[in-house]
Amino acid sequence: MKKRLLSLALCGALLCGALAGCGGNETPSTSQEPSSGQTEDEPKILTTAVSAELNTLYPLNMDVQNNIGTKLCYEGLVNYENGEVVPCLAESWEFSDDGTALTFHLKEGVTFHDGTPFNAEAVKTDFEFAHPNPNFSNISAVAKVESIEVVDEYTVTFHYPNAYFAYLMDFCYPETMVLVSPAVLEEGNYQSMNGVVGTGPYVYEEIVDGDYVRFVRNENYWGEQPYYDEVIVKYIPDASARLQALQSGEIDLIYGSALLTWDDYQQALSLPNIAGAVAESDSKTRNLVLNASGVLSDLKVREAVAYAIDKETLSEGLTYGEETPADHLFPDGIPYTDVELNVVRTYDPEKANALLDEAGWVLNESTGIREKDGQALSLKYTYDSGDALNKSLATAVKSQLAAVGIDVETEGQEMMTWWQEGVAGNYDLIMWNTEQPYTSPHNYFIPMLSRSPHVPSLTAVEGSDKFLALIEEFQTTDDPTRVQEIFDQLLNFDNDNVLDLPLLFVKDMIVYNTDKVAGYDFSSTPMFFDVRLIQPAE
Structure with a gap:
């Protein structure tokens, strides 16, 4: 076993409490006093688990496996809480009158874990490094910046070519838009850093x-x-082994929908001394993208897929009703998404069959699969194997589509392979979830211009040129009326053409050993674990 000691840590994230560092007013409801029987001299240790090693805990791209660790050591300029942007390493900010300059006034007296001062020069260095990183090409606050000006030691201004309603929201990403010590950066290297060194409450000490x-x-x-x-944070790749570790006391908790299926959650609750909780707010949407450039080129067939899927059964059968059926693309409360849709499709297998008949796909009674011109109606369904529920969800969808004569081949892929294959268009159906509240809807649509599975699909959809032009346009305005008009059109075009098929609104959850943990107060961005929201057992 190779052992490495790392004296410096991965950059911190927003952790809650009004005076408890980044995180504003999302404060644990229980004071954090030592557990009964524990002396002040004994170290207080919390142990959890992940399914993939935290050996790339760098804010260079988005990896769901890092959601457990990013807030331990990284922090950004601002946070997103309860629908609002709140201070973190920036105490305040303002836009210029024309909306093209965003100035941050930074917190003083902060240092990175390696002792490097946090100041305007560090902010400038970090975001100038991020600017050419292709993984940031869809985050306009970085990709569109023309220059970054150090006004004084604790004041920094980002200059942009035009006003845009979401520049500030872009700075809320807790896994990428965070500050790292300039010492860990290596020019042009967007795969790794020379250490995990942020400003947060914990230091990445040993792996x-x-x-x-x-x-x-x-x-x-x-x-x-x-x-x-x-x-x-222990590396335990097998779900059943994680539950055994929780039961034995080897770990104290398991957090998040990426690591727990709802069967896992229910099984954990049946164990002695194990309790759990579910976040009230939805994290994102479990969503299928349909590739209109292949066998699904006929809108009738894409509509048939939508009518053939019983979301209520998916909700009850896979999540015990915890994740509710999604009848629109984004969870409630996301700005600009409360749109009246032209078409609402609910489960209707008879209509699905009729649409497939109209499209010329005839059922082969011997195989149960529809055919047309000698070709079977067979779809390739890909998903990220790192998300706990994806395999079961794919199996359930496969079964439902088989009922109307559509064959489905499911394939779980490692995250990078899944992303690359999706962007290349090597799929018919792909599980492609929506973004977090602070980046929706804008940063769900922007990748459709260049780096998402929608790109190959849209090439085959009539009217997509106007659709893409609207995506370009909303990046050039901060007029809320015009922004709303644009998203009215985008969401209806997407829905009319069945480019996306939302299935369930994701809920995150936690299970924990009651000997160590009394509860957890979920933040308004529950996908990311925040150790400060734990209520220690008394």
């Missing part, structure tokens, strides 16, 4: 390959010190 990562409390943290002295 034992194939076993665990240890985070230790940042004694020089600018905000309120966290309760736990250490957080240990």
Whole structure:
């Protein structure tokens, strides 16, 4: 077993409490006092688990496996809480009158884990490094910046070519739009960094390959010190092994929908001394993208797929009703998405069959699969194998589509392969979830111009030129009336043409050992674990 000691840590993230560092007013409801029987001298250690090693905990791209660790060590200029942008490493900000300059006034007295001062020069260095990174090409606050001006030691201004309603929202990403010590950056290297070094409440101290990562409390943290002295994240790739580790006390909790299916959640609750909780707010939408450039080129067939899927059964059968059926693309409360749709499609297998008949796909009674011109109606369904529910969801959809004569081949893929294959158009159906509240709807649509599975699909859809022009346009205005008009058109075009098929609104959850944990207060961005929201057991 190879052992590496890392004296510096991955950049922090927004952790909650009014005076507890980044995170505004999302404060745990229970004071964090030592557990009964625990002396002040004993280290307070929290242990959790992930399914993939945290050996690339760098804010260079989005990896769901890093959601457990990013807020331990990274922080951004601002956070998103309860529908609002709130201060973090920036205490305040303002736009110029024409909306083309965004100035941040930074918190003073903050240092990175390696002792480097956090100031305007560090902000400029970090975001100038990120600007050419292709993984940031769809985040306009970085990709569109023309220059970054250091006004004084704690004031920095981002200059843009035009006004845009979502520049500030783009800075809310807790996994990518965070600050790292300039010392870890290597020009042109967008795959790794020379250490995990942020400003957050924990330092990425030690990694034992194939076993665990240890985070230790940042004694020089600018905000309120966290309760736990250490957080240990164990690498346990197998779901059943994670549950066994929870039951035995090897780990104290398992967090998030990426690591837990709802069967796992229910099984955990049946164990002695194990409790759980489910976030009230939806995290995102479990969504299928349909490739209109292949066998699904006929709108009637794409509509048939939509009518053939019983979302209520998916909700009840796979999530015990916790994740509700999605009748629109984004969860409720997302700005600009409360749109009246031209067409609402609900489960109707008779209509699905009729549409397939109209499209010329005839059922082969011997195989149960429809055919046309000697070709079977067979679809390739791909998904990221790193998300716990994706395999079961794909199996359920396969069964439902088989009922109307559509054959489905499902394939779970490693995240990078799944993304590359999707962008290349090597799919008929692909599980492609929506974004977080602070990046929706704008950053769900922007990738359709260049880097999403929608790109090959849209080439075959009539009217897509206007659709893409509207995506370009909303990036050039901060007029809320015009922005709303544009999203009215975008969401209806998307729905009319069945480019996306939303299935369920995702809920995140936690299960924990009650000997160590009394509860958890979910933030308004529940996809990301926040150790400060844990209520330690008394």
